[in-house]
Amino acid sequence: MGVPSRSIWRGGLIGAIAAIYVALVGLYTRFADLELVGEQITLGRLLLVAPALVAAYAVTRPRVVAGERRPVAFGRGVLAGMLTGLVTGAVFAAAVWFAEWFGTDRIREVFIQISDPLIAFLTFDKGVPAGLPILIALSVLGGTVGGLARTAPAQARAPLAVGTLAVLAMALLQRIIPIVFVELGFEADWLYAPSRGLTWFGAALVFVAAAGVNALWHRSGERTRERVRSTIQEAPAAKLGLLVVIIAVLAIMPLLLGTVISEVLGQVMIYVLLGIGLNIVVGYAGLLDLGYVAFFAFGAYTLGLLTGAFLNTTTGAAEPVLSGDLSFYVAIWIVALLAAGLGLLIGAPVLRLRGDYLAIVTLGLGEIVSIITASRWAQPLIGGPQGMRGVTKAEFAGFNFQDNPQHFYYLALAFVILALFISWRLAGSRIGRAWNAMREDEQVAEAMGVSTIRFKLLAFAMGGAIGSLGGALFAVNLGSLTPTSFELLVSITALAVVILGGLGSLPGVVVGALVLIGLPGLLREFEEYRLLIYGGALVAIMILRPQGLIPNVRRSRELHEEEVEQDAWGVAEPDDREAVAAVLPGGGLGVEREDLE
Amino acid sequence: MGTVTQEPTRGGQLGRLERLPWRRIILVVLSVLILAVVLVGAYRTLTLPEDQAYSGARWRNFIILGLAQGSIYALIALGYTLVYGILRMINFAHGEVFMFGAFGAFFFADAYEESGFLDSNPIASLAILLTVAMLTSMGVAVLLERVAYRPLRNAPRLVPLITAIGASLFLRETARGFFGPQTRGFGVPTALEGTWTIFGIPVDRIQVLVLVTVIIAMTLLSLFIARTRTGKSMRAVAADSEIASLMGIHVDRVIVTTFAIGGLLAGVAAVLFSLTFESVNFFMGFRPGIAAFTAAVLGGIGSITGAALGGILLGLLQSLGPALILTGYEIPSPFQLKDAFTFFVLVLVLIFRPGGLLGTGDAEKV
Numbered sequence: 007m008g009v010p011s012r013s014i015w016r017g018g019l020i021g022a023i024a025a026i027y028v029a030l031v032g033l034y035t036r037f038a039d040l041e042l043v044g045e046q047i048t049l050g051r052l053l054l055v056a057p058a059l060v061a062a063y064a065v066t067r068p069r070v071v072a073g074e075r076r077p078v079a080f081g082r083g084v085l086a087g088m089l090t091g092l093v094t095g096a097v098f099a100a101a102v103w104f105a106e107w108f109g110t111d112r113i114r115e116v117f118i119q120i121s122d123p124l125i126a127f128l129t130f131d132k133g134v135p136a137g138l139p140i141l142i143a144l145s146v147l148g149g150t151v152g153g154l155a156r157t158a159p160a161q162a163r164a165p166l167a168v169g170t171l172a173v174l175a176m177a178l179l180q181r182i183i184p185i186v187f188v189e190l191g192f193e194a195d196w197l198y199a200p201s202r203g204l205t206w207f208g209a210a211l212v213f214v215a216a217a218g219v220n221a222l223w224h225r226s227g228e229r230t231r232e233r234v235r236s237t238i239q240e241a242p243a244a245k246l247g248l249l250v251v252i253i254a255v256l257a258i259m260p261l262l263l264g265t266v267i268s269e270v271l272g273q274v275m276i277y278v279l280l281g282i283g284l285n286i287v288v289g290y291a292g293l294l295d296l297g298y299v300a301f302f303a304f305g306a307y308t309l310g311l312l313t314g315a316f317l318n319t320t321t322g323a324a325e326p327v328l329s330g331d332l333s334f335y336v337a338i339w340i341v342a343l344l345a346a347g348l349g350l351l352i353g354a355p356v357l358r359l360r361g362d363y364l365a366i367v368t369l370g371l372g373e374i375v376s377i378i379t380a381s382r383w384a385q386p387l388i389g390g391p392q393g394m395r396g397v398t399k400a401e402f403a404g405f406n407f408q409d410n411p412q413h414f415y416y417l418a419l420a421f422v423i424l425a426l427f428i429s430w431r432l433a434g435s436r437i438g439r440a441w442n443a444m445r446e447d448e449q450v451a452e453a454m455g456v457s458t459i460r461f462k463l464l465a466f467a468m469g470g471a472i473g474s475l476g477g478a479l480f481a482v483n484l485g486s487l488t489p490t491s492f493e494l495l496v497s498i499t500a501l502a503v504v505i506l507g508g509l510g511s512l513p514g515v516v517v518g519a520l521v522l523i524g525l526p527g528l529l530r531e532f533e534e535y536r537l538l539i540y541g542g543a544l545v546a547i548m549i550l551r552p553q554g555l556i557p558n559v560r561r562s563r564e565l566h567e568e569e570v571e572q573d574a575w576g577v578a579e580p581d582d583r584e585a586v587a588a589v590l591p592g593g594g595l596g597v598e599r600e601d602l603e
Numbered sequence: 604m605g606t607v608t609q610e611p612t613r614g615g616q617l618g619r620l621e622r623l624p625w626r627r628i629i630l631v632v633l634s635v636l637i638l639a640v641v642l643v644g645a646y647r648t649l650t651l652p653e654d655q656a657y658s659g660a661r662w663r664n665f666i667i668l669g670l671a672q673g674s675i676y677a678l679i680a681l682g683y684t685l686v687y688g689i690l691r692m693i694n695f696a697h698g699e700v701f702m703f704g705a706f707g708a709f710f711f712a713d714a715y716e717e718s719g720f721l722d723s724n725p726i727a728s729l730a731i732l733l734t735v736a737m738l739t740s741m742g743v744a745v746l747l748e749r750v751a752y753r754p755l756r757n758a759p760r761l762v763p764l765i766t767a768i769g770a771s772l773f774l775r776e777t778a779r780g781f782f783g784p785q786t787r788g789f790g791v792p793t794a795l796e797g798t799w800t801i802f803g804i805p806v807d808r809i810q811v812l813v814l815v816t817v818i819i820a821m822t823l824l825s826l827f828i829a830r831t832r833t834g835k836s837m838r839a840v841a842a843d844s845e846i847a848s849l850m851g852i853h854v855d856r857v858i859v860t861t862f863a864i865g866g867l868l869a870g871v872a873a874v875l876f877s878l879t880f881e882s883v884n885f886f887m888g889f890r891p892g893i894a895a896f897t898a899a900v901l902g903g904i905g906s907i908t909g910a911a912l913g914g915i916l917l918g919l920l921q922s923l924g925p926a927l928i929l930t931g932y933e934i935p936s937p938f939q940l941k942d943a944f945t946f947f948v949l950v951l952v953l954i955f956r957p958g959g960l961l962g963t964g965d966a967e968k969v
Contacts, residue, residue, distance in 0.1 A: 032780045359957065366896070371950060373943070374946045374950070378943060381939045385935070538779075544765060548763075548765050
C-alpha cells in the first residue's frame with residue numbers, strides 16, 4: 007500500500023507551516039542554545055527536524071480502504087516520508103529566503119521574533135542561500151525518520167523509539183541527573199558535559215541501554231513477559247517492595263537534588279494537590295469546574311488570616327479585620343473544613359446545571375473571587391492589590407517549612423500522600439462508584455438510586471478541601487500573598503495537569519504535574535512558553551489521546567466509545583442508552599441500592 | 604432535543620433532609636437577598652448628599668457609554684450565539700478571534716498614522732481597517748474550526764469545551780509570541796476626536812461611530828440569515844443538523860460559514876473596541892469575550908435578537924451597575940468591580956433562567 011501524492015503535498019505543506027509558526031512564535035531563537043547532546047544537537051535544531059518528522063509520521067498512517075485497515079509498506083513509507091520532508095524543507099527554505107530578501111527589519115514591525123540572528127540560526131551561519139540546502143537536508147532527514155517510525159518492522163521500531171525517547175528524556179533532565187550523580191559520589195562528566203547536555207558517549211550509552219532492554223523484553227517470549235507482569239501485579243511482596251522503593255526515592259530526593267530543584271519539586275507538589283482535588287470533581291464526578299482557583303485562593307488567604315499574617319499597605323503593615331493566632335497544624339484543618347463548606351456553598355446553587363453550563367458558572371465564580379481578591383474593596387480584610395505577608399513559618403522539630411525548600415518538600419509530600427490515599431480510597435468505595443455512575447449518565451444513575459445531589463455536593467466539598475490544602479501550602483511556602491497568584495490560569499493549569507495525565511487517574515495527576523510544572527521549572531528556557539505549551543497540550547490531547555498519558559482503565563473505555571453520551575444534556579438516541587447501560591459497572595450499581603433504604 | 608430534568612428528590616426513600624426542596628429554598632433566599640442588596644444600594648446612591656452624588660450629565664454619559672460598549676458586546680456575542688445555535692458548543696476561543704482582528708487592524712492603523720493617511724482620509728482608512736480586521740478574524744475563526752473543532756464533531760460534550768479553552772490559551776500566547784507582550788497605542792483619526800451634539804446632547808464621536816456601525820452590521824446579518832439561501836441552510840442546520848444533511852445541505856460547509864460570519868463580526872467589533880480604548884494587547888480578548896458570552900447567555904443563547912438585547916443590557920449594567928449599586932455602600936473604586944458584575948450576572952442568569960431572557964425556559968438548556 008502506497009501513499010497518495012496529494013497526501014504528501016498536503017502533509018509537507020502543513021509541516022512547512024508548522025515550521026514557519028515555530029519561527030514566528032520565537033521558539034527557535036529561544037531554544038537555539040539549549041544543548042541536548044554534544045554541542046551539535048540543540049533543542050532548537052531538533053525543532054528544525056520535528057515538523058517534517060511529525061508530518062511524515064502523519065502522512066504514512068495506515069489508511070482504511072473498504073473497511074480494511076491497510077498499513078503503508080516499509081519502503082514506500084520511507085520514500086513518502088522523505089518526499090514529505092523535502093516538501094516541508096523546500097517550502098520552509100523558500101520562506102527563509104523570502105524573509106532575508108524582504109528584510110528582517112521590515113518583517114519585525116509586525117512579527118517581533120524575526121531577526122538576523124534567527125536567519126543565521128536557520129542557515130547555520132552560512133547565510134542565504136548557502137545554508138538553505140542544509141535546512142532542506144535536515145527536513146528530509148526528519149521526514150525519513152518519520153516514515154521509518156511509522157512503517158519499519160515492529161521488532162526494530164520499538165527499541166529504536168524507546169532508545170530515542172530515553173536519550174531525549176535524559177537530555178531534558180540535564181539539570182537534575184548530574185547533581186544526583188555528584189551527590190552520590192559518582193563522576194558525571196562522562197555522561198553530561200558540565201552544565202550542558204549529554205555527551206555523545208553518554209547519549210550512545212543511554213540509547214544502547216534503553217533500546218537493548220526493550221529488545222530483550224520483546225524477544226524474551228510471551229510467557230516470560232506474562233510471568234513478570236503477574237508477579238508485579240499480584241504478589242503482595244513485590245507490590246510492597248515497589249511501594250517501599252518509591253517512598254524511599256521520594257524521601258531522599260530533596261537531599262540529593264539541593265535547594266533549587268527542591269523548590270521546583272515543592273511547586274510540583276502543590277499542583278499535584280490541586281490536581282488530586284480537581285480530579286475528584288472532574289475526573290470522578292464528571293463536573294467540569296473552571297473556577298478551581300477559588301479554593302486555592304481561599305486556602306491561601308484563610309491560612310494567612312488564621313495564623314496572623316499582616317496586610318501590606320502603602321505605609322507599612324496593618325492588622326486585618328479578622329485575624330487569628332493559631333499554629334499551622336491547627337489552622338490547616340480549619341482551612342480544609344471551611345473550604346469544604348465553600349464547596350457546598352458553590353455547589354448548592356449550581357446543582358442542576360450540567361456540562362458546559364456548569365463549567366461556565368464555575369468559571370464565573372472563580373473570576374469573581376479573583377477580581378474581588380485584587381480589588382481595593384477587599385483591602386481591609388485581605389490586603390486587596392497589595393496582598394499580605396508574614397504567613398506562619400510552620401516549624402516542626404528543627405524543620406522550617408518556609409525558608410528551607412527541602413523541608414517544605416517534606417511537608418507538601420506528607421499532604422500529597424494523605425490526599426492520594428483519601429482519593430484512592432474514595433475512588434474504590436461506594437462513593438467512587440456512585441460518582442462514576444453519575445458521570446456516565448446522571449439520569450440512569452438516579453434511576454438506579456444514586457442520590458446525585460448528595461454525591462455532587464460531596465464531590466465539590468472534597469475537591470474544595472483538597473484544593474484549599476494546595477493553597478494553604480502555597481501560602482506557607484511563599485510567606486506572602488499577592489492577588490496576581492490567584493488568577494484563572496491556576497484553574498486552567500490544574501485542569502491541564504489532570505487532563506494530560508488522564509482524567510480519573512491518580513498516577514496521571516502526578517505525571518501531569520511533573521511534566522507541566524516540573525519541566526518549565528527545571529529548564530528556564532521553557533518558562534516563557536509555558537502557557538503556549540499548556541494550551542497546545544490541551545488541544546492536542548483532546549484530539550489525539552483524550553484518555554491522557556496514563557489513562558484510568560474504565561475511563562479510557564468510555565472515551566473510545568464515542569456514542570456514549572457523557573452529559574445527559576446532549577442528544578441521546580435509544581442505542582446510546584444501551585451503550586451507557588453496558589458501560590455502567592453493573593456490580594457497582596447493585597451496591598448502590600443501599601441508598602434506597 | 605433536550606432532556607427534561609426530573610426533580611431529583613423523591614420523598615419516602617431518601618432521607619428526610621433531602622425531602623425538603625433545598626434547591627428552591629436556597630434560590631428564593633438568594634434572590635431576595637440580591638434584590639435587597641441592589642435596591643438598598645441604589646436607594647443610598649440616589650439619596651447621597653448633593654456634593655457626593657453623580658450629576659445628571661454623568662448618568663447620561665454612563666448610559667451612552669453603556670450603549671456603545673454593549674453594542675460591541677452584542678457583535679461579539681453573535682459569534683458565540685451563531686456557533687452555539689449550530690454546534691451546541693461554547694467557542695471559548697472567540698475572544699481570541701476578536702483579539703487577532705484588533706492586531707490585524709492595528710498594524711495598518713499604525714502605518715497609516717505614521718504616513719498621515721489616517722488623518723487625511725479617515726473614511727477610507729477606517730474602511731480598510733475594518734476590512735483587514737474582518738478578514739484576519741475570519742481567517743483565525745475558520746482555521747480554529749478546521750484544526751481544533753472539526754476532528755471532535757462527535758466527541759462527548761465536554762471534550763470540545765476543554766479543547767476550546769486550550770485553543771484560547773494557545774491563540775493568546777501565540778499572539779504574545781508573534782507580536783510581543785506590550786500594550787500598544789491604537790491610532791485614532793483626528794476626525795473622530797471630540798464630540799458631536801445630537802438632540803442637544805454631546806456624544807463622543809467614536810461612540811456615534813460604534814452605534815451606527817453596529818446597527819448596520821446587525822441589519823446586514825439579519826437580512827443575510829433571513830433572506831439568503833446560505834442563511835436558510837444555517838437555520839436548517841441549527842434546527843436539526845441530521846435532517847438538514849438528509850435534505851442535501853452540506854453541514855460542514857454551513858459550519859465553516861457560521862464560524863466565518865462570527866469572525867467577520869468579531870473583526871468589526873475589534874476595530875470599534877480598539878478605537879474606543881485606543882490600545883491593543885495580546886490579552887485583550889478574554890474579558891470582552893466573557894462579557895460577550897454573558898450577553899449571549901443573558902439574551903438566550905442561540906437567539907440573534909437575544910444576543911443584541913443581551914449585549915446592550917450587559918453594557919448598561921456594566922456602566923451603571925457599579926455607580927448605582929456599589930457607590931451606595933461606599934465601596935472604594937467601584938469600577939474595579941465592573942467585571943465582577945459581568946460574572947455575577949452570568950452566574951445568576953445561568954442559575955435562575957438558563958434559557959436567557961428570550962429563551963424557551965430552562966428545561967431545554969440545562
